Amino acid sequence: MLFRVILFTLVCLPISAYSSSVKVHERTFKNGLKVLVKEDHRSPVVVSQIWYKVGSSYEPGGITGISHMLEHMMFKGTEKYPAGEFSRIIAENGGRENAFTGRDYTAYFQTLEKSRLEVSFELEADRMRNIKLDAAELKKELEVVTEERRMRTDDKPRSKTQEYFMAMAFSNSPYKNPVIGWPSDIANYQVDDLQAWYELWYAPNNATLVVVGDVKAEEVFILAEKYFAGIKTSDIKPVKPQTEIEQQGVRKTTIKLPAKLPYILMGYKVPVLNSIKDKSEAYALEVLAGILDGGSSARLASRLVRGQQVAVSSGAGYSMMSRLPELFMLDATPAEGQSVFDLEYALKQEIYYLQRELVSEDELQRVKAQVLASSVYELDSNFYQAMQLGMLETVGIGWEKVEEYVEKVNQITAEQVQAVARKYLVEEKLNIAYLDPQPITQPKKVSKVAGGRHAH
């Protein structure tokens, strides 16, 4: 045991020294735009991401999903670069690009050969303020988003179960709404809604530009200044807190959908880094998630899938870096002959063990060893590094927390893990959804269509 600890320390020292030696350069322009640059000279490439502090958790009722809809419309052109030009220019420069929307952010990115960074800056600066929203384009893109929703959610029994689950678990927190929005909201966006949303949130003082790659920080700052420093600021009003009310007892729901396998989702209301004074509690919950689901040696795989064989798969997850308080999630698919209620019992037993007994030093070290190793593996990807910085900055935690992560996890003790299990993973704060599979009614049959039902 002692040996393991010494070995761990040996590994730990040079690597953490290594990570912190790769400095993040930070500059904030007068118009409020924050620019973060991390040099990584392993390959002659660069990733540029611009993050806006807006996402589905900022949206009021009636226009849920509008941040995501706007993300789509951001590709529809400006005065200077009409529809299609943005993507065409990036492609011509060998670049790859896309965008993504979450509950707490909307981000746009390009990866390019290092000498083309300026192309990205020019285009991205232009569309921060100058997008042209057109009713006909919106009508078409609204169909696209509806198709996206069908693909991601409507035709996937588990995704749909998750959507119902979140809507039940949260009473007034905006986390109750899906990122893509509720169908009737999507169907009724107007150009004015999007214009207002764009003007409200798309401004330099509500954005972070993150650049990671084979660049020199000073040169990036000069280039960024050229394109972004002249953009006018907006009067950004702080988003309303919408603090979730206290949950006073377990909530359960059953979702009946055409499906083949039953499925259970459980979630306990827990705090996040942003929402608590004692930050160590968030790190303790993070370690606790690792004890349950940090690899194949962790408890859920070892005990529920292999030992008791009550589940064919089971997972646990916690996002300590969300902007608002979260759910500590557990999910599982029952093994043949087992029910979701057997699984509920088995999962609750695991929570009970965490409350009753201290986790072993071996388990704790395994979680920490994986966190440490992952912090090195993550450096293999510029994109991932930029993601981490952008996300932390955007949710209000601050990018500096990236650098503390390994160390903070390392400090967590078995007692702290037990304490958060006792404090937060309690029945009163629990939410459960059961997916109850209904027969897939239209019988599966293959029909050859002579002459072509769908003409060639």
Next chain:
Amino acid sequence: MRISFISLFFLLFSQLAFSAANIQSWQTSQGSDVFFVETKGLPMVDVRVIFDAGSARDGFQHGISALTSALLDTGAGNWSADEIAQRFESVGAQFGAGVSRDMAWVSVRSLTEEKLLNKALKTVGVILNTPAFNETDFQREKSRTLAGLKHREESPGALAGIEFFKTLYKGHPYAHPSSGEVDTVSGFSADDLRAFYQQYYVAKNAKIVIVGDLNKQQAMQVAQSLISGLNTGTKPKILPQVPVPAKGVTKHINFPSTQTHVLAGLVGMHRKDMDYLSLYVGNHILGGSGLVSQLFGEVREKRGLAYSAYSYFSPLFRNGPFTMGLQTRNDQTTQAVEVMLNTLKSFVEKGPTEDALIAAKKNITGGFAMRFDTNSKLVSYVSMIGFYQLPLDYLDTFQQRVEAVTVASIKDAFKRRVRPEFINTITVGGD
């Protein structure tokens, strides 16, 4: 460790001359090919052992390759599944195993610190050389696989994929899904898996890929010791040719979904195909370049018919499929399929414009460095080069070969290989 740290630091801040991957290759004493790329900058290494033991080797036992792979880390040597997982995870190593139609592989990512790496590699060695195939583990993994196969039936997209391959490949070993079918998997015994392992997990049938911060000496030791316990064995018989495409068919499967999933295509090309570059670059323009492809433009940008619309070739050892795909609201399926097929037809007839080809070349060559800018991507490339026995300078000559493609060569290749009347169309969804 201190010394290597200083050298890492130095390398990180010195300008590295850039060139495509320098692949070094040799054979182990038992006859396994090794492919090694030394990368500096991060104290980590990826090791992958690849066998010609994918689902194309299943025979009538559809899914046996996949289940054999799934059993490997559930018991080996004297270790249980728990002990194996603990050995990896205590040193932060990430183990993986899987199969595709052509390949079965086992992979590990580890820090290069000697004690950690040795423990991870020793564990991989025991898994590869002495897997146990215990009855309890076998029964459990079999039920888990069966549950997975059932789960697949919830997905119209997955059903479309299965039917697509079945239609294109008929009786060929590529025809069935890699994960197998309920009927076949239910009949397996642990002995069947043992037999599959004995036949295919042999030194002559193995290739080893190493990418990371090791020197050649270290890489040689790793390769030599990793699979020293394997039987020498022989290479399996070469896979049969795929019948050339003939008249296409249209099939529909009823499914209670709000969208219809559409897959259309035919038997395409193989890894060493003479038309590879012309088809690859041509498809880039047709449906392979994401937001700027013709299919994306016609289906999504102009008409808003689908969220995703794409096409791609999947070159395999034998001719892999050419696939076009989209998902759309049930009642507009006919229209969407028509747009997709017309886009193809017009592309085959007219070929790309000179401007479109120039733009595609600029995109491919201008973004060339991004194809292998991480160890993860390098591992995939080197595995492909090694497994399919492509020239070691494949990456170095890639841009040059792309530049050589012409409008005429694309037109010619598509006319011969992607005849619209041979396209099979599979739809899965509601009426």
